[in-house]
Amino acid sequence: MSLLEVHDLKVSYDGRPAVHGVSLSVEPGEVVAVVGESGSGKSTTAHALIGLLPSNATLDAGRILFGEADLAGWSQRRLRSVRGSRIGLVPQDPANSLDPVKTVGAQIGEVLRVHGERDRRKIRARVLDLLARVGLPDPETRARQYPHELSGGMRQRVLIAAAIALRPSLIIADEPTSALDVTVQRRILDLIDDLRAEYGTAVLLVTHDLGVAAGRSDRLVVMKDGRVVERGPTSSVLAAPQEGYTKRLLDDAPALSARPFPDHPGGPPAIVVRDLVKEFRVGRRPFRAVDGVSFEVTRGTTHALVGESGSGKTTTARMVARFATPTSGTVSIAGAPDGRRFRRHVQLVYQNPYGSLDPRQTIGEIIEEPLRNFGLGDRPARRARVADLLERVALPGELAARRPRELSGGQRQRVAIARALAAEPEVLVLDEAVSALDVTVQAQILALLERLQRELGLTYLFISHDLAVVRQISHTVSVMSKGRIVETGTTRQVFSDPRHDYTRELLAAIPERVR
Template sequence: MSLLEVRDLAVSYDGRRAVEGISLTVEPGEVVAVVGESGSGKTTTAHAVIGLLPANATVDGGHILLGGADLATWPARRMESVRGAQIGLIPQDPGNSLDPVKTIGTQIGEVLRIHKRGDRRAIRGRVLDLLARVGLPDPEARARQYPHQLSGGMRQRVLIAIAIALEPRLIIADEPTSALDVTVQRRILDLIDDLRAESGTALLLVTHDLGVAASRSDRLVVMKDGRIEEQGPTAAVLSSPQARYTERLLHDAPALSAAPFRDPPEPAAGPAITVRDLVKEFRLGRQPFRAVDGVSFEVARGTTHALVGESGSGKTTTARMVVRFEEPTSGTVSIAGAGEGRGFRRQVQLVHQNPYGSLDPRQQIADIVEEPLRNFRLGDRAARRERVLDLLDRVALPRDVRTRRPGELSGGQRQRVAIARALAAGPEVLVLDEAVSALDVTVQAQILGLLEELQRDLGLTYLFISHDLAVVRQISHTVSVMNKGTIVEAGTTREVFTAPRHDYTRELLAAIPEPVQ
């Protein structure tokens, strides 16, 4: 008998069908990865299994069998005895999944108290054991800390500790590493693998990251529009996909694709961006903290230069100084052809990471894209309206989106709007700060393709900030690797990726997920 068997599951939100008759199994000790784009139904399926669907969701049919018991028929109160004890959950966002006003020890101990697993002393001992087991140093100190005092990777380890506290037979991991740097991601996935091997726990891994699914799962379940397109042993699906949609996902996944390197073109007259000995210090108490320490690089006109590194490496602070959102403590940034003040803003534009937070939800798309034209007094009303339509065409958006608001668009469409707005005033330099990290692989591939096309057509220069080396390999001509505020290695992307010289670069490259053989 399978540990988990989902049969013909159907789920709706406010009467709109989100999952349509899906069936899958998870065997004891097995890792099953459910993959697909946003809206495919993968998270809905996982939440239905653990009984955490929102209030506007209904299970319209099917069975969820855990060891023979049909959880689909259980009321919410009865499901409380299953959550934690038999099914653990590792949620996606460690920043939003922990209570900011409770200590780490209190939050881990809560699941033990709810299920009456010992007195106060026994629970405290178990909490410290769990913190040690998930690899957090000094468990006594960590138990007294609050979530904001821990890094993203440490918070994710806390969520894992909560998920394994009662040694469940099945763990559901819902995008457990999507917000983490590649090296932290590898450590978290290694930890989950180790814990699973120790206890024989099965894992249902929900992810849009094909690289992670390919490297960590025994079987793949591919979902699209609430249905299963394909499922089978991971190696078989990767080597011989049967569904066209699966082929497209595999083709678009940067970690799995064999896209050629983008060798730099012949250099034009002078660099577009010149950064010399850049230093940025922040005052933390009495001691200054040097976030950027002597950074120098050049970006040739019409090329893409990537700054890569983990969170805290200084790459985003460097980017903010390039676009003059931060003043350097010392050093210089020069943008060829850019003047001062408003003239600089016309020539250098920033595309943010989050397409959901960078657009005004109250404005129509036409007004958002037109705003730079109004600010710089470019053209009359009719000319601006025509420019907006041209920009929508340029970023492959239908013209009828101009009357919509951001909330009516997908994440990929919103990022296209952000790029159209950045292009409106005719800049020569775009700084892209993790501009595709929040997107599904197929949408990500579309945006990367769009950026390459715009660069060819308009001669744009990009400074591309990312922690995703698979994406950097695909989009950039040259790269600088940052660690603790300094550049530890730089060169063409081909040189850095094929013959890394620094141990830190080698560690980053080794953390890129590789498919199972």
Template sequence: MSLLEVRDLAVSYDARRAVEGISLTVEPGEMVAVVGESGSGKTTTAHAIIGLLPPNATLDGGQILLGGTDLATWSDRRMESIRGAQIGLIPQDPSNSLNPVKTVGAQIGEVLRIHRRGDRRTISRRVVDLLTRVGLPDPETRARQYPHELSGGMRQRVLIAIAIALEPRLIIADEPTSALDVTVQRRILDLIDGLRAEFGTAVLLVTHDLGIAADRSDRLVVMKDGRIEEQGPSAQVLSDPQAAYTGQLLRDAPALSVREFRAVAESVTEEPAIVVRDLVKEFRVGRRPFRAVDGVSFDVRPGTTHALVGESGSGKTTTARMVARFAEPTSGTVTIAGARAGRDFRRHVQLVYQNPYGSLDPRQSIAAIVAEPLRNFRLGDRAARRTRVRDLMERVALPESLLERRPRELSGGQRQRVAIARALAVDPAVVVLDEAVSALDVTVQAQILDLLEELQRDLGLTYLFISHDLAVVRQISHTVSVMNKGRTVEFGTTQRVFTDPQHDYTRELLAAIPEPVR
């Protein structure tokens, strides 16, 4: 008998069917990955299993068998006896999943208290044991701290400690590493694998990252539009996909696709588009200055892409903000070829932010958003601006019919295309892209990366590309700076850095990329 068996599951939101006819199994000690884009129904399926569907959702049919017992008809009150004890949940966002006004120890202990697993002293010891098990240093201190005092990786380990506190038979991991740096991501996945080996815990992994699924899972379930496209042993599905959609996911996943490195022209006579020399940025933290960027230097040739890579806190985004003059350096220089100081600089250098959901004014129409830089710089009359906006929409492959809509009516990929169109409005020579594809599904990410390459070829744009995802960097950049703790630890062509890394930190980052399917 399977540990978990889902039969013909159907779920609707406000009478609109979101999941239809889902059937899958999870065996003891097995990791089954459910993959697909946003809206595919994978998270809805996971939440239905653990009985955490939102109020506007209805479970329309099917069975959810845990050890042969059908949970589909259980009330929420009855499900409380299962959650934590039999099924643990690792939620997606470590920043929003913990109570900010309770200590970490209190939140782990709450699970134990609810299920009456000992007195106060016993629970306190168990909390420290759990924090030790998930690899947090100085667990006694961590137990007394609040979530904001921990890094993202530490917060995710706390969520794992909560999920395993009662040693459940099944853990549902809903995008458990999507907000984490690549090396932290690897450590979290190693931790989950260790729990499987030690306790025989089964894992249902929900992810849009096919690279992670390929690297870690025993079986794959591929979902699209609320239905299962195909499922089977991971190696079989990845090596011989039967569904066209699975094949497309494989081609679009940067970690799994094998592409040639982007070559850099041999000529060095052309003046660099960006010259950064000995850049330093210090912030005052209490009485002592904190050096976030420490002596960073690099050049970027016109029409090429230079990537800054590293984990959170490496200084890459601070460096990018100084290049774009959204922050002033403590010392050092940034020179942009052809750009003058003052207001005119903004016409020459534009910035595309990470989050397409937060970087567009929700009150404005798409037409107004794209036209805003033209109005700010008083470029053209109203008719000329309308024509320019239509041309930009065509350039980023968006239909003119979207112009009167608001950002909330667009998908994430469409919003990021709007952000790119806005950045191009004033014909910049340099575009700074700060994690510009990290919030996107793999197929949408691939489309945006292809668009960026096309725009670079057609318009001669120079990109400064900030990312913690080396698989994406490998695909789009010509040259790369690897940053760690504010310093550049390695610099060179992307091909050289990826094939012959000289620094231990670079090797550690590269080792965390899932191996491509060959």
């Protein structure tokens, strides 16, 4: 008998069907990956299994056989007896999944108390053991800390510690590494693998990252529009996908692609950065976030700054775009005027398409705003320019009358790019501009950026922690660690013959990377 068998699961939101007859199974000790884009129903399916659907969702039909019990008919009170003890959950967002006013130790201990442990000394000992087990240094200190005092990777380890506290037979991991740097992602996935090997725990891995699924799962379940469109052993699905949708997902996954390196053309530099330093005051001592950074970007090419969180890449990008002032050093951008007119020449595209657009404005007003700010054209000319920009970023003209909340994440990022192009800049600084997007939408945005660069001669400074994406789009790369550049060169050179140990570590962490 399978550990988990799901038959004909149906879920709706406010009466609208969202999951249409999904069936899947998980055997003891195996990893089953459920993959698909946002809106495919994969997270809804996972949450329905343990009764954690939002209040406007209903489980309309289906059987959820866990062992000999059908969880589909259970009340929330009965489900609480299973959650944590027999089924553990590792949620997607560690920032929002931990209580900010409780210490880490108290939150892990709560799992033990809810399931009957009352001895405070035993709880404390178990909490410290769990923190050590998930690889957190100095468990006694970590147990006393609050979530905001930990990094994203540390918070995710805390969630894993809570999920395995009672050694459940199944862990549901819902996008457990989507917000993490590539090296931290590898450590978290290695940890889950180690725990699975030690405890014999099965894992239902929900992810949109085909690279992660390819390297970590025994079987794949591919979902689209609330339905399972393909399933099978991971190796078989990757080698010979049967459905067009699965083939598209695989083609769009940067870590699984075999695209050639972009050729690096010669020419004059558009951006010259020399000995850039940025210090912040932390207590009585200055903290040097950027330490002597230098690089050049050839006009019409893409230069990537890569590194983990805290490496200084975003701070460097903000100084290039003049949203931060260097402590010392220089940034020269060819042809860029001083003062307010600089913003016409250099534009910044942010990571989060949900937070970078004014929710009160229409899409047309958002794109038109730079034109109004710089006094470019009369009203009819500005409207014509908005229509042209929407067409250029492959969005229908009728979206001009809508507001950001009515658009998908990929559509919003296209709007952000259209707004950045409105005043006809020559340089775009793209700060993790595709990291929040599904693999297929990400591929569409990357293709759009490549086309715009060819058509308009744009120069990009591309900030990313995702080396698979960097390999695809950038002509040259600088690798940053602890505020310094440790390696720089053409993308081909850096990926094919890395010279620095840190670069090798980053490259080794790319899931199922092409060698």
